[in-house]
Amino acid sequence: MSLYVTELRRLSKRRLTRLLLALLVLGLAGIAVALGLSSTKIGPAQRAAAEAQVESEYQQAVRSHQQNVADCEAAKARGEKTEERFGPDCGRQWVPEREMYDAKWYLPYEFDMRSEFGLMIAAFAGAVSLFAFLVGASFVGAEWNTGGMMNLLLWRPKRATVLLTKLAAVLSVLLGLGVVLGLLWTGAIWLVARFSGSTAKMTAGVWESFAISGLRAVGLVLAVGVVAFGLASLGRHTAMALGAAVGVGVLSEIGIQLAVQLAQVRFGQRYVLSTYALAWFEKKWTLVDHRSCEFARGMCNPAEFVVTWQQSALVFGVGTVLVLAAAVWSIRRRDI
Amino acid sequence: MSAVLEIEGLQKTYRSRRRGTRHALAGFDMRVEAGQVHGFLGPNGSGKTTTLRTLLGLIKPDGGRMAILGREVPRALPEVAGQVGAIVESPQFFPHFTARDTLDLLASAGDVPRHRVAEVLELVGLRDRADERVKTYSLGMKQRLAVASALLKNPKLLILDEPANGLDPGGIREMRALMADLAAAGMTVVLSSHILGEVQLICDSVTIISLGRRVATGPVAEVLAQHSSGTVRLRLEAVTDLPAAADALTRAGVQVATRHDDHLLLRGVDKPATVTRILADQGLYLSELAPVAVDLESVFLELTATAPVPGQHRQVDESAGAETAATAPTQGGWGV
Incomplete structure (x- = not known):
């Protein structure tokens, strides 16, 4: 227990942890503030202004139409050809219709909690995952690199225990931060929606759905933390995790993408990691094979391949466990 | 103990x-x-x-x-x-x-x-x-x-x-x-x-x-x-007699470790009186016969055969092992 508490203290004392946490909080706060500034709560005044605007636009269009017809008639009287320029019958049939002008177009942007908070959860998960990656990797990578791990192992000569205790400390911090910041994030976005947007139709079911999405976001953050920690420990350097992440990203998102396109692999996107990330957040992600249709023959429902969040959990879970197992095997077997 | x-x-x-x-x-x-x-x-x-x-x-x-x-x-x-x-x-x-x-x-x-x-x-x-x-x-x-x-x-x-x-x-x-x-x-x-x-x-x-x-x-x-036993420094009244003294001692079985311009270093001399007698028999008279005190550095250099040799650049792995150390030649540094 003392080692666990020590590692929590060590993690919280680290300058990088504090700096990244400050950046994370500032970044999230910045997004919330920007959202608040860009969103306007729509009330009678905004609707009246929009109506006035749309009426003005409509009247302007009518005047413009009438002017065009008059110009056309004048040109005809001068013996000029008008059909090409004004259309047949001087374009009389193109009278602007009032129904074509909707006041909604002239309303300012209003943030809608129900339809848009899912995106906000994804943004939150992305930001905290980046934090988790950098903190998880550097916490153990810097320890290896500066000799801190060796010093610690002289005091606690149980390699796997030390490594896993460090990991437990990182995950505790990430879990705590994920939950606390997640609640603050939800509160901040709700305040934005409450005072500058819309909280309409926020039923208990919607909140439950957001809660489940939030749990999946926290799960992603923890998995990213474990993978970064494991990779940095394997390479005994923070850069190992960063390099591996860039390598896997390039391989998956560029290499495999190109390969499956060139080879015309059916539903080739199922071999790309980002598909599983999308499925994780969206609950499911549907891949469509447009090549299965011959549109010349008329309507067609192209073949689909659905990636579920459970499949994503399996892919990311297996990857995470493999990296962690390799890190534990490595620290037990390799000389220090 | x-x-x-x-x-x-x-x-x-x-x-x-x-x-x-x-x-x-x-x-x-x-x-x-x-x-x-x-x-x-x-x-x-x-x-x-x-x-x-x-x-x-x-x-x-x-x-x-x-x-x-x-x-x-x-x-x-x-x-x-x-x-x-x-x-x-x-x-x-x-x-x-x-x-x-x-x-x-x-x-x-x-x-x-x-x-x-x-x-x-x-x-x-x-x-x-x-x-x-x-x-x-x-x-x-x-x-x-x-x-x-x-x-x-x-x-x-x-x-x-x-x-x-x-x-x-x-x-x-x-x-x-x-x-x-x-x-x-x-x-x-x-x-x-x-x-x-x-x-x-x-x-x-x-x-x-x-x-x-x-x-x-x-x-x-x-x-x-152990590594200074019997090492003595010998000087004669006449420096020119040193070669003759060295020959006489060598013939009598005394190990002449080093020949210097003004003195000899003898090894394995357990009874200094033997040296006195051998030289006296040859009509050679001592001005000094003194035990040589060695320091740890000299012993170290002798045992590991790592004393610097003019004109040679010793490589890191070029030192004496257990078998060779006992018979390693003295390479200077005997505190003379």
């Missing part, structure tokens, strides 16, 4: 496809009695640090047995680690932590009372600089911090690898006094160092390692005696 540290037949081999096989430790033996300050000497690459790292569980041995405080290691290392303080190689600490933070975290990880931190900081002379970041420290200050970290546990066995590295002359003297005080208080100290004058002053006993094997061990006085 009981042994605090025992090593028998320790083996460690590094295998590399490119560089082949290298025996870092080839059946190394070592024994350190309780309450001693024991010098552990060897040329660069001889296996000193590998021995210490293996002893401390950082490297897995390929063979042999080791025991600390009567317990077999590495199996019992977790149980005895609390009684062993160690610094291995150059001091390495997290650069952005202060010395106090560094020691505080180690104390916390090792269940050591916090008041020990202030005590050891005082002991190594870092009290007034304890709240500065380690990255601002000089090498000598980092060395002091490393010693402080090793002393934190108030260990029964203290293992110090080059503790005087980077210390100023005053610091070296303080370190010497500290060793003496610790030994007087009952602590057993294993000191690896290249400052052989210091080792001779501080240590009760020594072990000398070369090419992964022990080439000498025992109390310092005994090791010196």
Whole structure:
């Protein structure tokens, strides 16, 4: 227990942890503030202004139409050809219709909690995952690199225990931060929606759905933390995790993408990691094979391949466990 | 006297496809009695640090047995680690932590009372600089911090690898006094160092390692005696008679180790009167026949065959092993 508490203290004392946490909080706060500034709560005044605007636009269009017809008639009287320029019958049939002008177009942007908070959860998960990656990797990578791990192992000569205790400390911090910041994030976005947007139709079911999405976001953050920690420990350097992440990203998102396109692999996107990330957040992600249709023959429902969040959990879970197992095997077997 | 540290037949081999096989430790033996300050000497690459790292569980041995405080290691290392303080190689600490933070975290990880931190900081002379970041420290200050970290546990066995590295002359003297005080208080100290004058002053006993094997061990006085026994300096009234004297002595079976312009060094002379008689029979008369006092550096250079030879550039692995050490020729440095 003392080692666990020590590692929590060590993690919280680290300058990088504090700096990244400050950046994370500032970044999230910045997004919330920007959202608040860009969103306007729509009330009678905004609707009246929009109506006035749309009426003005409509009247302007009518005047413009009438002017065009008059110009056309004048040109005809001068013996000029008008059909090409004004259309047949001087374009009389193109009278602007009032129904074509909707006041909604002239309303300012209003943030809608129900339809848009899912995106906000994804943004939150992305930001905290980046934090988790950098903190998880550097916490153990810097320890290896500066000799801190060796010093610690002289005091606690149980390699796997030390490594896993460090990991437990990182995950505790990430879990705590994920939950606390997640609640603050939800509160901040709700305040934005409450005072500058819309909280309409926020039923208990919607909140439950957001809660489940939030749990999946926290799960992603923890998995990213474990993978970064494991990779940095394997390479005994923070850069190992960063390099591996860039390598896997390039391989998956560029290499495999190109390969499956060139080879015309059916539903080739199922071999790309980002598909599983999308499925994780969206609950499911549907891949469509447009090549299965011959549109010349008329309507067609192209073949689909659905990636579920459970499949994503399996892919990311297996990857995470493999990296962690390799890190534990490595620290037990390799000389220090 | 009981042994605090025992090593028998320790083996460690590094295998590399490119560089082949290298025996870092080839059946190394070592024994350190309780309450001693024991010098552990060897040329660069001889296996000193590998021995210490293996002893401390950082490297897995390929063979042999080791025991600390009567317990077999590495199996019992977790149980005895609390009684062993160690610094291995150059001091390495997290650069952005202060010395106090560094020691505080180690104390916390090792269940050591916090008041020990202030005590050891005082002991190594870092009290007034304890709240500065380690990255601002000089090498000598980092060395002091490393010693402080090793002393934190108030260990029964203290293992110090080059503790005087980077210390100023005053610091070296303080370190010497500290060793003496610790030994007087009952602590057993294993000191690896290249400052052989210091080792001779501080240590009760020594072990000398070369090419992964022990080439000498025992109390310092005994090791010196073994390698100075019968070495005498001989001068004649007439310098021109030295060649004749050398020939006469060689014919009589006395080993003439070195011929200098104004004197000879003779080896293996257990009865100086024999020399007197041989030379007197030849009509050669002595002006001086004196035993030569050797120092540890001379013994070390002889046993490891690492004395510099004019015009040659000795490579790191060019030293004497156990078999060759006994017959290694004297290569200068006999304190003449």
